[in-house]
Amino acid sequence: MIAEAGLALLWLAASLSLLQLVLGAAALRPANQPLLRVVRPVAVAQGLLVGLSFLCLIWVFLRTDLSVKLVVENSHSLKPWLYKFAGAWGNHEGSMLLWVTVLAVAGAGVALFERRLRQDTLIATLAAQAAIGLGFYAYILIASNPFARIFPVPIEGNGLNPLLQDPGLAFHPPTLYFGYVGISIAFSFAVGALVTRDVGPAFARAMRPWVLAAWIFLTLGITAGSYWAYYELGWGGWWFWDPVENASLMPWLAATALLHSVTVLATRAGLRAWTIMLAVVAFSMSMIGTFLVRSGILTSVHAFAVDPLRGSFILALLSFYIGGALILFGLRVRYVKEGSTFEIVSREASLVINNLFLSVILGLVFIGTLYPLVTQAMGREISVGPPYFNTAIGPIALALAAIMTIGPMLRWRRDELRALGGRVAAPALLSAAVLLLVAILVPSIGWLPLLGLAIAPGVAIASIAPLWRRNLRRTPLFLYGMVIAHLGIAVALFGMASDSAFTRETLVAAHPGQVIEAGPFNIRFLGVEPVPGPNWTAVEARLEAQRGDGPTFMLTPQARLFDSPPTPTSETSIQTLWDGQLYVAIGDGDDQGRWQLRIWWKPFVTLIWAGGALVAFGGFLSLIGRLLRERRFRREEEVPA
Amino acid sequence: MKAKNQRLILLVLALVAVAVAALLAMSAMRDQASFFYAPADVVRQGLPLDRAVRIGGMVRAGSLHRHPDGVTIDFVVGDETAATIPVTYRGITPDLFREGSGVIAEGRFQPNGAFTASEILAKHDENYMPPELTRRGMHQTDRVR
Numbered sequence A: 001m002i003a004e005a006g007l008a009l010l011w012l013a014a015s016l017s018l019l020q021l022v023l024g025a026a027a028l029r030p031a032n033q034p035l036l037r038v039v040r041p042v043a044v045a046q047g048l049l050v051g052l053s054f055l056c057l058i059w060v061f062l063r064t065d066l067s068v069k070l071v072v073e074n075s076h077s078l079k080p081w082l083y084k085f086a087g088a089w090g091n092h093e094g095s096m097l098l099w100v101t102v103l104a105v106a107g108a109g110v111a112l113f114e115r116r117l118r119q120d121t122l123i124a125t126l127a128a129q130a131a132i133g134l135g136f137y138a139y140i141l142i143a144s145n146p147f148a149r150i151f152p153v154p155i156e157g158n159g160l161n162p163l164l165q166d167p168g169l170a171f172h173p174p175t176l177y178f179g180y181v182g183i184s185i186a187f188s189f190a191v192g193a194l195v196t197r198d199v200g201p202a203f204a205r206a207m208r209p210w211v212l213a214a215w216i217f218l219t220l221g222i223t224a225g226s227y228w229a230y231y232e233l234g235w236g237g238w239w240f241w242d243p244v245e246n247a248s249l250m251p252w253l254a255a256t257a258l259l260h261s262v263t264v265l266a267t268r269a270g271l272r273a274w275t276i277m278l279a280v281v282a283f284s285m286s287m288i289g290t291f292l293v294r295s296g297i298l299t300s301v302h303a304f305a306v307d308p309l310r311g312s313f314i315l316a317l318l319s320f321y322i323g324g325a326l327i328l329f330g331l332r333v334r335y336v337k338e339g340s341t342f343e344i345v346s347r348e349a350s351l352v353i354n355n356l357f358l359s360v361i362l363g364l365v366f367i368g369t370l371y372p373l374v375t376q377a378m379g380r381e382i383s384v385g386p387p388y389f390n391t392a393i394g395p396i397a398l399a400l401a402a403i404m405t406i407g408p409m410l411r412w413r414r415d416e417l418r419a420l421g422g423r424v425a426a427p428a429l430l431s432a433a434v435l436l437l438v439a440i441l442v443p444s445i446g447w448l449p450l451l452g453l454a455i456a457p458g459v460a461i462a463s464i465a466p467l468w469r470r471n472l473r474r475t476p477l478f479l480y481g482m483v484i485a486h487l488g489i490a491v492a493l494f495g496m497a498s499d500s501a502f503t504r505e506t507l508v509a510a511h512p513g514q515v516i517e518a519g520p521f522n523i524r525f526l527g528v529e530p531v532p533g534p535n536w537t538a539v540e541a542r543l544e545a546q547r548g549d550g551p552t553f554m555l556t557p558q559a560r561l562f563d564s565p566p567t568p569t570s571e572t573s574i575q576t577l578w579d580g581q582l583y584v585a586i587g588d589g590d591d592q593g594r595w596q597l598r599i600w601w602k603p604f605v606t607l608i609w610a611g612g613a614l615v616a617f618g619g620f621l622s623l624i625g626r627l628l629r630e631r632r633f634r635r636e637e638e639v640p641a
Numbered sequence B: 001m002k003a004k005n006q007r008l009i010l011l012v013l014a015l016v017a018v019a020v021a022a023l024l025a026m027s028a029m030r031d032q033a034s035f036f037y038a039p040a041d042v043v044r045q046g047l048p049l050d051r052a053v054r055i056g057g058m059v060r061a062g063s064l065h066r067h068p069d070g071v072t073i074d075f076v077v078g079d080e081t082a083a084t085i086p087v088t089y090r091g092i093t094p095d096l097f098r099e100g101s102g103v104i105a106e107g108r109f110q111p112n113g114a115f116t117a118s119e120i121l122a123k124h125d126e127n128y129m130p131p132e133l134t135r136r137g138m139h140q141t142d143r144v145r
Helices: A002-027 A030-062 A069-074 A081-087 A092-113 A119-143 A172-195 A201-232 A243-268 A272-295 A308-335 A347-377 A386-409 A417-441 A447-467 A477-502 A606-638 B003-032 B039-045
Strands: A504-510 A515-518 A521-532 A536-547 A552-555 A558-562 A567-571 A573-577 A580-589 A595-603 B034-037 B053-059 B072-078 B084-090 B102-109 B115-120
Touching: A002 A030, A002 A092, A002 A119, A030 A069, A030 A081, A030 A092, A030 A119, A069 A092, A092 A119, A092 A172, A119 A172, A119 A308, A172 A201, A172 A243, A172 A272, A172 A308, A201 A243, A201 A272, A201 A606, A243 A272, A243 A347, A272 A308, A272 A347, A347 A386, A347 B003, A386 A417, A386 A447, A386 A477, A386 B003, A417 A447, A447 A477, A477 A595, A477 A606, A504 A515, A515 A595, A521 A580, A521 A595, A536 A573, A536 A580, A536 A595, A552 A573, A558 A580, A567 A580, B034 B039, B039 B053, B039 B084, B053 B084, B084 B102
Parallel strands: B034 B053, B084 B115
Antiparallel strands: A504 A595, A515 A521, A521 A536, A536 A552, A536 A558, A558 A567, A573 A580, A580 A595, B053 B072, B053 B102, B072 B084, B102 B115
8 A cells, every 4th residue: 555655645746746847947038027936836735745655665674575576676664774774775676766756856956045046047047956756757757666565475585685775875875865966956956057048156155055065965975985895895995996986986086077177157157167067977877876776787796687678768768858958057057157267376266277187087986987888898808996096096196186275375366376385395395294294204105105105294284374364263164065075085084095005904714812913913812603694694703803902803704695686795893093093804614714804004094084974074163154154144135235 | 368279278288188087097907807607617627726706606506605604605606508517705795695696796816716706796576686696607507507
């Protein structure tokens, strides 16, 4: 019953989104002015209906209703409730429904709360959003219905892939989806502004919170995903340049560029066409991010089975949206007014350079991710992995970080080169000192990690520089946001460089009782014992680690075997210390009673994710700061002094 | 500066950036992209000694041996033809690595035809089949001679 209700609600929501599109488009003609007032309520109703439909899906998962095919394929009655709940979106159909739900609910939010935009631009925005939503509704209803029933009703479900049974992962995909959806809303604003020829600071200010929010979610999602891969896959790496990781990185890169250019548009009315173009690119990347992952086109550990109908549907949707966005941009770009100008030495110019570098990195990731598809079509299998990405992207990313030391210190519109020299002296000297010190102390270090270690401290103090000699109490919140986000990049960069330069790996087959030396640690292998879990059993190794005369601590890596489906996974054990992490994974046992142990000592690796969290937190402060300031301005406008 | 000139400069900059990206990508791709070889490809095309490659196929039943150090293994990868590649790998194998299942390994060929793997790619569920292998018409249920 609940499943049918969910499906019915979904159909209703889909028809409302069609109505929203038609009414919205019609209302743009001057003769149909009265229609303007109808579109907002339709958008709100659509959000409500699809939200209810998603609740229905969560309900059938929580109840483990085995007459629903999706539940049978992805759930199990004995699964912990958190994974039943998260199982609702831990699969293709459910995740698509989540996507369109977030889109429609956010659209309802725009319809309810957006007051800055011109009325007609807002309506065009809502219509654009309905057009995006319609494609998803069609895809769900035609090719991947989450509410389909199964007959005869099986006795038990197949269970969820054990690798996905992890609290972090339960919330990783929705976080990324919030990011993708936020970008598509920013894109709807861009379409609305293009249609009504209203590309200006007001539009930029309306779009900015959405870009910021999307960017925060993407940052969090990527950071969490990286940490998940690090501790769950047991390979000691934190980024694999896997197509799925790239699919989330590309929208982030585009959103980062967009975030910086939309600021130029909002503050200085410059970079109009470029900002719109970036919105189109960011949207295309988030579409690719949404679809490429599950379409199974790419060689990826994440790719699930491919259904040809879905594959072609996805490709058609992708080309329709991206092509449509580009055509609209091409047709309308000449109506976008010229932006205000600026000098070569100015904040605007540094942001342009930031955008160019980010775009180049984006291009490199894009080529590296999709090139194998092209060669495969030409009959040659190649795979593009970390060596390509590291050599091609490493130097540019470092150069971008170096530019970050300069940009925030520049004034808008025009600045003096000589004055700038004085301001960047301190960070430049610090970087040079670290460079020399590390090069002398660790002559064997590779040049990428060396430069990373050197640039990071410079970026760190340069990012705090905008607070120099300011009244800290009266400094606006969004400035703190920028400072913290930039600081986070420096922190993460240091962590990455330190991890790749100083990691020590030890691989042994050890007898119980044996003492293993791993980097600065002495680790005593005490033995293994069986451990039962709720829906798995495990072999757990017990190790006692000590650095010098320091305190000892226990490490307990496990090799787990899940019941349904029967799948072995390896559970790493990680001890976090102030200056890094000790990381242990257990492998197979052999007939001599030895166990394979893989041990890493990773100095300052934690800074990678701490940095990512700082970046997201900075974005959050910035978002709150902007929203508060806008509210204050609006109040002042309403009550003229 | 006139707005129009500025636009032109920005456009030129953007084009330069794209060109740089393309050049970088091409050179990195030429040096770093690894090609995929099944055992039959090696027989047909000879040993690729100059670069890191990926190989893939089925782990032959009975071919898996462990060295005395406990962390190095040897196994033989075969495909639907009679061709095989002997592989050496030092490290912990992925959870689902076993005889008779599909495998993809990254590494280098030695002049004697043996393959030294630096990494064995993870496989995340037991029905998973590397797409490179499925496209060649291999399936999990296939019996490899």
